[in-house]
Amino acid sequence: MYRRYLSSSSVFSATSHRAMAMKPGTPIPGLDKIYPISKDGSSRAPVALPREEYPQWVNELTRPLPTLAKLRGMRVEDASDRDMKRYLKLVRKAKIKSNNESRAKS
Numbered sequence: 001m002y003r004r005y006l007s008s009s010s011v012f013s014a015t016s017h018r019a020m021a022m023k024p025g026t027p028i029p030g031l032d033k034i035y036p037i038s039k040d041g042s043s044r045a046p047v048a049l050p051r052e053e054y055p056q057w058v059n060e061l062t063r064p065l066p067t068l069a070k071l072r073g074m075r076v077e078d079a080s081d082r083d084m085k086r087y088l089k090l091v092r093k094a095k096i097k098s099n100n101e102s103r104a105k106s
Contacts, residue, residue, distance in 0.1 A: 022048040068094065 022028070027045040051059075071079070071087040079087070 021051060024048055024050040 024047075026048045028048055029045075031046050065086060066074075066083060068087070068090040071083060071090065074083065074087075076084075
């Protein structure tokens with residue numbers, strides 16, 4: 001669910017997850033509006049933690065999703081459920097696009 005949003009964002013497009021990491025202690029932009037005032041009355045934005053303090057799945061969010069060509073080259077036995085679901089989604093999307101183009105021409 002979140003991967004779709006992150007993969008379509010221009011910020012997360014084709015950069016490596018190491019190059020995008022925020023320095024520890026950097027205030028996270030936008031979260032100061034969600035958490036405007038702390039219990040002690042000061043308004044501080046949450047800060048980024050060192051990479052080691054985040055769970056492993058956070059690092060996987062910035063990895064690019066496999067393309068249709070890569071998924072077509074994969075063996076069925078080697079594909080995960082997530083890969084199969086993405087393959088079916090991309091094939092369905094390509095079929096709809098093809099049908100729309102053929103209807104627009106006629």
